[in-house]
Amino acid sequence: MSAICSHNLSKSFGRVDALAELTLEVPDRAIFTLVGPNGAGKTTAIKTLMNILRPSAGTAEVLGKDSRRLGPAEFARIGYVSENQELPLWMTVEYFMAWLKPFYPDWDDAWAEDLLRQLDLPRTRRLQALSRGMRIKAALASSLAYHPTLVVLDEPFSGLDALVRDEFIAALLERSSEATVFISSHDLGEVETFASHVGYLESGRLRFAEEMVALSARFREVEITFDNPPPLPAPWPQAWLEPASTAAVLRFVDSRFDPDSTPSEIRRAFPSARAVSINPMPLRAIFVSLAKAARKAA
Amino acid sequence: MRQTLHIFLKDVRRLRYDMVVVLALAASFAWSEGHTGPLYALEYYRLANMAGLLKLLLPLGWWYLAAQVVYGEPLPGDCQFWVTRPYRWKSLLGAKLLFIAAFVNLPLLLSDCVIVTLQGFHPLAYPAALAWHQLAVSALLLLPMTALACTTKGLAQLVLVSLAIPISLLVLNAIFGVGGAIAVRAGSLWWIDGLLIAIVLLSSALAIMVVQYRARRTWLSRVIAGVAVLLFLSVNSMIPFERAFALQSHIIRPRLDTTSVSLALEPGKARPVATEPVPPESVRVALPIGFAGAPSGAVPLVDQMTAELYPPGQKRPETLWVAAPSTGPPTYSMMLDRRLFDRVKSTSVRIHLTSYIALFGDAQTQRTPLQGGPHRVPGLGLCDAGLYQGALILIRPGQQTRVTCLAPFRQPARALAGFDNSEQTEKAGFESYSPFPAEFGISPISSSDWQLTYQAGASAIVFTTLQPLAHIRRDLDIPDIRLADFTY
Numbered sequence: 182m183s184a185i186c187s188h189n190l191s192k193s194f195g196r197v198d199a200l201a202e203l204t205l206e207v208p209d210r211a212i213f214t215l216v217g218p219n220g221a222g223k224t225t226a227i228k229t230l231m232n233i234l235r236p237s238a239g240t241a242e243v244l245g246k247d248s249r250r251l252g253p254a255e256f257a258r259i260g261y262v263s264e265n266q267e268l269p270l271w272m273t274v275e276y277f278m279a280w281l282k283p284f285y286p287d288w289d290d291a292w293a294e295d296l297l298r299q300l301d302l303p304r305t306r307r308l309q310a311l312s313r314g315m316r317i318k319a320a321l322a323s324s325l326a327y328h329p330t331l332v333v334l335d336e337p338f339s340g341l342d343a344l345v346r347d348e349f350i351a352a353l354l355e356r357s358s359e360a361t362v363f364i365s366s367h368d369l370g371e372v373e374t375f376a377s378h379v380g381y382l383e384s385g386r387l388r389f390a391e392e393m394v395a396l397s398a399r400f401r402e403v404e405i406t407f408d409n410p411p412p413l414p415a416p417w418p419q420a421w422l423e424p425a426s427t428a429a430v431l432r433f434v435d436s437r438f439d440p441d442s443t444p445s446e447i448r449r450a451f452p453s454a455r456a457v458s459i460n461p462m463p464l465r466a467i468f469v470s471l472a473k474a475a476r477k478a479a
Numbered sequence: 480m481r482q483t484l485h486i487f488l489k490d491v492r493r494l495r496y497d498m499v500v501v502l503a504l505a506a507s508f509a510w511s512e513g514h515t516g517p518l519y520a521l522e523y524y525r526l527a528n529m530a531g532l533l534k535l536l537l538p539l540g541w542w543y544l545a546a547q548v549v550y551g552e553p554l555p556g557d558c559q560f561w562v563t564r565p566y567r568w569k570s571l572l573g574a575k576l577l578f579i580a581a582f583v584n585l586p587l588l589l590s591d592c593v594i595v596t597l598q599g600f601h602p603l604a605y606p607a608a609l610a611w612h613q614l615a616v617s618a619l620l621l622l623p624m625t626a627l628a629c630t631t632k633g634l635a636q637l638v639l640v641s642l643a644i645p646i647s648l649l650v651l652n653a654i655f656g657v658g659g660a661i662a663v664r665a666g667s668l669w670w671i672d673g674l675l676i677a678i679v680l681l682s683s684a685l686a687i688m689v690v691q692y693r694a695r696r697t698w699l700s701r702v703i704a705g706v707a708v709l710l711f712l713s714v715n716s717m718i719p720f721e722r723a724f725a726l727q728s729h730i731i732r733p734r735l736d737t738t739s740v741s742l743a744l745e746p747g748k749a750r751p752v753a754t755e756p757v758p759p760e761s762v763r764v765a766l767p768i769g770f771a772g773a774p775s776g777a778v779p780l781v782d783q784m785t786a787e788l789y790p791p792g793q794k795r796p797e798t799l800w801v802a803a804p805s806t807g808p809p810t811y812s813m814m815l816d817r818r819l820f821d822r823v824k825s826t827s828v829r830i831h832l833t834s835y836i837a838l839f840g841d842a843q844t845q846r847t848p849l850q851g852g853p854h855r856v857p858g859l860g861l862c863d864a865g866l867y868q869g870a871l872i873l874i875r876p877g878q879q880t881r882v883t884c885l886a887p888f889r890q891p892a893r894a895l896a897g898f899d900n901s902e903q904t905e906k907a908g909f910e911s912y913s914p915f916p917a918e919f920g921i922s923p924i925s926s927s928d929w930q931l932t933y934q935a936g937a938s939a940i941v942f943t944t945l946q947p948l949a950h951i952r953r954d955l956d957i958p959d960i961r962l963a964d965f966t967y
Binding site: 228231233234252253254256257259261263265266267268269271280281283284285320333 | 481482485489493551553556557558559560562563564565566567
């Protein structure tokens, strides 16, 4: 069963298509990261899935329920934290937790205590007096204390310092075995370490969504050294992105790497190659390549 | 219910200081209004001024409190933390309404009881009026204010919208001349407009609150608010006078036989004395109209009279307003455009008069001494002329003085007053034929005033209260009349 499943989900603001035909499936217990540049439509996607915004077209199901009909019963199982959430700033951290407790039948006092301690939150201080990072931690603590089935985090790391970020991720990972986590982020480095699935959103469109392992496996940086550089093969294969050549070296990114067939394909295309080096790529480099390719295509 | 109470208690905690201020305002208002008397001594002036100021501040305080309690969980926008929490919309709306009931309605009820008690009346004698006052204040003030807060993000936006609405109404009035629609019908039938406005405000406020709390469709709510404003503007045209009068006639079933009542032209009647100058472009025509066949003990009062003048050779008649006399012989006058008058003055023309008449009866007359006031007058409340300070009379004969009666919740439809050695006069302002037990206002105390000229030797004030027994329409067709014979 999928925790989140959308079909052609779209959201327009006037003439601007903030989200266009998002078709997505987030498997149960996955840590799914929706990445993309600023303004790609990540927040709109999340708000539409959370029934904060009404979709202009398409459908979505969250925890098996039509997203437009999400109500108290579903929200008792969802933990949602957003960077731009307006919290009740007049409350102290302690009162904030106590205030929310009666809303959730599965509220776990001991776990709430642990979270406050683990995230080093000052109980008697008002939310208004907390830094931005501390407020996001308070929001996270209040969203995890009832063992949600689905945790949805919209850009939770923006502006957080390294220490707070690590505490945040640690608290999150501790729950990851019992919940599906759906995170949006434009910071690829943050999510690379713990995401199980990744989706790439650009200009409101989902370019791809797949398991991290599969994504890492299919992207390789290829470097070919020549004695005498030959002309580039025509037509240039679509899966080979960003070709760049210097005097004796040709580099490109292979987006459909297959350890059985790719080396021989390269040899066939460049029979005069002196050396071929095929290297795995970090997530950041993969997305930079994809973004550049998309921009070029556009 | 548990969630409702949980949210309610959170709001109480959040707004505890604000509540104390508004409750203090309500208590101060109750004290000052309760101690204000119908006399005009200095201490009453001070109290009346204080009560007057608090009458303005108190609704502002309610407005602030109602808005703030809504803003505890703001409705427009997409960044509120609570929208992804397991709130039930009915619990949330219930909590907000409970807060308003507890900290606005309940203090208002207590304040009504305190004021009425301090004024010397027993509040338990007016249960319907107490309830009606709550309903009227809620429908016309509290719920519209709350609904407006439901469509705005914060106090600043709320204040801007609250200012924008009357300003846009004024602009509309200036551009399209919809002033007649904006103004509530003055006169005895004003309560029909008031009721219609209350229904429009109450239903749109409830619709907005349900839409906002259930689905947070702010644009839809704003459209509802816009429609409510348009309906408010067109209240007057929705129910023209004749329809309002017909409704009034239907509500008060005639308690006497009115079939014999008729209008008649009585050319032999004395002409009125011209007291006001006539503009040069107009001509004033006085029509000596009399009533015949009024049942014994019934006093007719014309609420409105219109005339349709049919000039020779003109297909459409000219409609003219006919003014009823305030004093003197029952001669009804109308202003004609001088060009029209010059065209028809020497020929016979046809005039059709339509008169909307209230028949009053059940007269109750009571005398109260001038000294030792204020005095309790059944049906009118606590009355005084403030003429004496101990045994010392404060004014000279021929001078005018004001007589005031303070009554809980409402005044009788029609009341006259006069010194025992002079004629009685109608009270200032207008009669109200409202069938409701309370008038609309912040205070539960309603006052009637008369301007009387003191005559030497007067020892008492005579009050007469009358009840409307029937509302009838009568038409009179005058086939040929020479207007030049009736100018003055």
